[in-house]
Amino acid sequence: KMIGSGDAIADFIERITEAAERPGRRDRDILLERMRQDRPDATQIDRADSTYYAELVRRERFRVDAQEVRTYFDFSKVRQGLLDVTGRLFGVRYTLVDAPAWHSDVTAYDVDLQGELLGRIFLDLHPREGKYKHAAQFSLVPGVAARQLPEGALVCNFSRGLMEHSDVVTLFHEFGHLLHHLLAGRHEWVRFSGVATEWDFVEAPSQLLEEWAWHADVLRTFASNDAGEPIPAELVAKMRAAHEFGKGYLARSQMFYAAVSFQFHTSSFDDLTEAERHLQSTYDVFPYVEGTHFHASFGHLDGYTSAYYTYMWSLVIAKDLLTAFDMENLFDTAVTTRYRDTILAAGGSRDAADLVRDFLGRPYNFDAFARWLNSAERPAT
Ligand SMILES: [Zn+2]
Incomplete structure (x- = not known):
């Protein structure tokens, strides 16, 4: 610890x-x-x-x-926003790939860091019959330097339409684990690969990334209503205060x-x-x-x-x-x-x-x- x-x-x-x-x-x-x-x-x-x-x-x-808050969090804009925001923050690029997955709902992306392929992520974000009911990140393949690229999945249960802001925060949180898994996937020993930190530190990077989902400057890059108006900064301040x-x-x-x-x-x-x-x-x-x-x-x-x-x-x-x-x-x-x-x-x-x-x-x-x-x-x- x-x-x-x-x-x-x-x-x-x-x-x-x-x-x-x-x-x-x-x-x-x-x-x-x-x-x-x-x-x-x-x-x-x-x-x-x-x-x-x-x-x-x-x-x-x-x-x-x-109800008003939800109008700014349309799922497809949020998902793209998450990829754009984390892409900017960490210099990574996500490329949609047609990879075999366990359900047609699942989207797969190859992730590269300035041209170097880091690994692959799978996003399984909507509920369906018989599926795991919570939100979590799973490691599919641990990365090992010069041997195998990491692969990981997010399994969540978000609405296909308008989202609660708390779900947006959860998405950022879980995606933080996924990025950690990928970015730490180039170690010689699998024991140290990915989210392999001490148990009492492992949540900190994801809790940190949640902050980006609470700031108007960040949210306004993707959270907009049907009319295309970005979420007002005053509303974000009220949400945060509450x-x-x-x-x-x-x-x-x-x-x-x-x-x-x-x-x-x-x-x-x-x-x-x-x-x-x-x-x-x-x-x-x-x-x-x-x-x-x-x-x-x-x-x-x-x-x-x-x-x-x-x-x-x-x-x-x-x-x-x-x-x-x-x-x-x-x-x-x-x-x-x-x-x-x-x-x-x-x-x-x-x-x-x-x-x-x-x-x-x-x-x-x-x-x-x-x-x-x-x-x-x-x-x-
Ligand atoms: Zn977590």
Whole structure:
């Protein structure tokens, strides 16, 4: 793991909890204030009510009309936009090829980097009977230098017509894994090929690429409505503000889950519910709900074992990586090329912490994530 040790997990949980303290309380208090309009005697809000009131606050404060947003995300324009944007960012070119595939819905592209063939990708992006129901990237062939070119597939379930913006973000995310697979496909040893990094770093490049799906300058290159009008920058700002509402308390809840995951595996408790109650009061901004036993339905407790922290860790690293980019010019190829060659192309051949240090010119830290947590959303006017 990139994090290095168990002690570092405990330290990470403490530090993120501290960074999320103020923004967590701020947004929770907004929820409580809204709840008091319905129940004037309410003195606290629990997790069950928080989901409902977060939806209300998003609708009332940020006023994002999901139906309006969808009109800018026609699938075919989004798919072409994704290829154009990533082509510009990483200097790659996609050529549609008539390759054998498992279904007529699947499109295949050969990908080259300045004339050098990197490999082949398959996009299987729409739902059909009996198909895998989620969105994921799969490796079909791992790349090995001078022996075989990598091949990979995206298997998703997007609409053939207008898409939700969250699906556009998912598409960028999963495509990030696919590019990582291809760009890191020229190693001598297959063990280091493609998305072969430490488990707690593997999501960071994809979480980073999601940023491009949240910026008006990027979206406006392909997201336009039927009349050909690009998505307004003000709408993108509102979408982003609504999306980011609650990031502080969500980080606190994640640290509560991470603490349960870590401590239930490293300590012995006579009464797990009592331990959970204590951890929740320490790390979460929402109170324990009497009579509940959250850990009994926490599926990740055995899936992730003690390492649920990874979920937040890779986002912290992604925010740190983002500091190297010019937010006014996300297409600055001097930075994206260096990122491609330093981080993506390396695959699993070196420690992620070293790759990040080489790219940033300093060791990773949590500052960018803390700044992001503490930045306030701009409510709709
Ligand atoms: Zn992912």
